Amino acid sequence: MARAEDWLLALAQQHRLSPTQRQIVQRMLGLFPDVAFKSTIEIAELAGVSQPTVTRLATALGFAGFPEFRAALRDAVLSSSPVPVSGRETSFVDQELANLESLRRSVAGEPFKQAVTLLAGAAPLGVIGLRASAALADYFGYFARRLIPSVQVCTDASTVDDTVLQVRQQGDGALLAFAMPRYPAGTVAAIRLARSLGLATVVVTDTALAPFADDADVLLVAPVGTELVFDSHAAVVVLAISLLDAIARTAPERTQQRLEAHESLVDRWIQP
Template sequence: MSETGGEPEATARLQKLFEGHRLTPTQRRIAHCMVRRSADAPFLSSVELAELAGVSQPSVTRFAVALGFDGYPALRRHLRDVVPAAEPPAEDSYNEYQQAVQAEIDNLRHLASLLADPAPVARAGRLLAASRPLPVLGLRAATAQAAGFAYFARKVHPDVRLLDEGGTLLVDRIDAAVRAGASALLCFALPRHPREVVDALEYARGAGLTVVTVADSTFAPVARHSDVLLPAAVGTGLAFDTACAPMLLGRVLLEAMCDALPDAQARLEEFDARAAARGLFVE
């Protein structure tokens, strides 16, 4: 995918086009694909878009109709009128591994453009800093993201509880956090989205928790159960998705949480002193 100066604007206009429409999960998948390929979207055929999104060609046609167009050609003409002009994607000379890296670079650039408005991340940081304890949820593909966040967050936050196992005990652990005084829950949600994550977020909100979610898209199934949703796209060019952007967004969120914790620096210095006394690291 080519990177152009107009791509953030193209992404914003695409997202605005989809707002206010009740889309099926398949249609949300198509919308998410178009947002990720915002520079290319006006040039894709219905067959190409279907292949990229992993859906059928008739699903693309129904998607266009759901947006109020006569069919996909009318939607594509509309995109060419409203999305900033970009050159059609050139044939890529990279091999498949390089293409995967380039796609992640594009995802990181897109994340950088979203962070031009720091207000959502700053708000999320304040919510997480204020929650005692702070439950952090991540299942299956998102387990590593949740565990990484929890590992570092424990250095500055007094009570972080990692929820990385599903099953019947998950709701029990959410209840325990609520009883202990939690006010917010952080969730990392990556495709394919486990049903029990969606159910857990619905339960958490019903229990009074404010849900902050790092997800691969604003169209992810967890969106309707999140109070603050922070999107970061995943790479799909390899057999298994890559998640550099969600990982980096998690670190940005950690920074925002530290900014909202007045004793964060003192806690870090205390940890460093204990680590040095124990000879914990070899540096």
Template sequence: MSDTPGARLQTLFDGHRLTPTQRRIAHWMVRRAADVPFLSSVELAELAGVSQPSVTRFAVALGFDGYPALRRHLREVAPAEPGRPAGDGAAEGPPANEYQQAVHAEIENLRHLAELLADPAPVERAGALLAASRPLPVLGLRAAAAQARGFAYFAAKVHPDVRLLDEGGSMLTDRVDAAVRAGATALLCFALPRHPREVVEALEYARGAGLAVVTVADSAFAPVAGHSDVLLPAAVGTALAFDTACAPMLLGRALLEAMCDGLPDAQARLEEFDAGAAARGLFVE
């Protein structure tokens, strides 16, 4: 794991059974790892959208006497990066409007993703699992359906059998069963807020059926975490009325790249597709 403030915070939370509210606090602490050692409990509560007593209970759940003790510990293990300004990384100047603030927040999400990818091992492991699965089911419901569909579209150009699961209901477990019967060994899931209950249930079912589950989620503390063999976190933007998902999309493309490394005929398949597309005049050049 990379030695960044966010990674060190993640290590602090590992092994603790956290409530949904506590997972939300932990999620925001990781996102703002450079700032959080200097935040008061009230400021952290406002950032995470929880009550101040919830922050205190969270600190106690981690084994500290209270939030001041947790903050002292954070200043030792996750100090701010030298020369890096606090906040969302926006350049100095006139106050940003709400749209600019949303962009700056996404830039911060991408910066944090870059820090996590300093250790490529989890993505490489996930790519190998997906490349070896025949067929490869790709699950994403509701807000995550677009991410799953985009991944499946590109993956089908290099993987011989990709099966998109983007509709819930009683047929979902049937389709997981069909993939297992056909020889699937792994399932990829995109899980974004708000997390549908049937996604959690589907992952639990898939693991019970013998599939290794790789999940791209908005947080390492997402409800799907306990049902994933490899969890790859990428935060969503929350500055606008509807969440934005630049980081999960980019992480999905990185995962595609890692999967291609495990498919020896990936380049040949791409060249074959390009030749066919040119012959059919599919694209306007």
């Protein structure tokens, strides 16, 4: 379904949509391939909006009405699927593989290169992630400290604004924000505060249609797995480690020196 999802995402990005309309598109992206065969009523119920709102989305995307939009959607789905769509069930592992395939294209793109340049040259680098994104921020920050001279990690909503301000006051810094669903209000506020203070901002999230997408200097998308009780962040972790590897390669001598200094302390932490 990757090509069909890419078609809908690209179509949405070509038009000025309201936050509610972007919400509908985001919900539809998680419903492939069945979404191409649902009615406006069914999509409205799944997206938590009214039926006329779904109809207006089709018009906003440049179609004469919803039937024309659905026909185009079906064409995209059928041209992407080598097997019959009806009754098709995608396993969790299949979804993760599709997410990683989508990520592969992102890592090869220009936004990824821009993010590496901003993060590698940051002094200091602020890393934030609240609630479900806290573990991602800690993971990235733990290894980033081996590569970058000054890294500040914040996973506490009560101090996130202070962290952003400190990063701005301490030099030519940048902010990396992990913003996975459900998007914490504190994370969105911190991203906007960073922009207002003139900090470069790199945001990692699950969709290019996130309501705060325009507040990021660089937006990196890593889809989440939604087949289980809790979202899977497998693609996000791969993106994080890919960023770290690329950052390391921007300054090989610095990386070597810092890693050797780190290795000299390892014996202190490991129980023989």
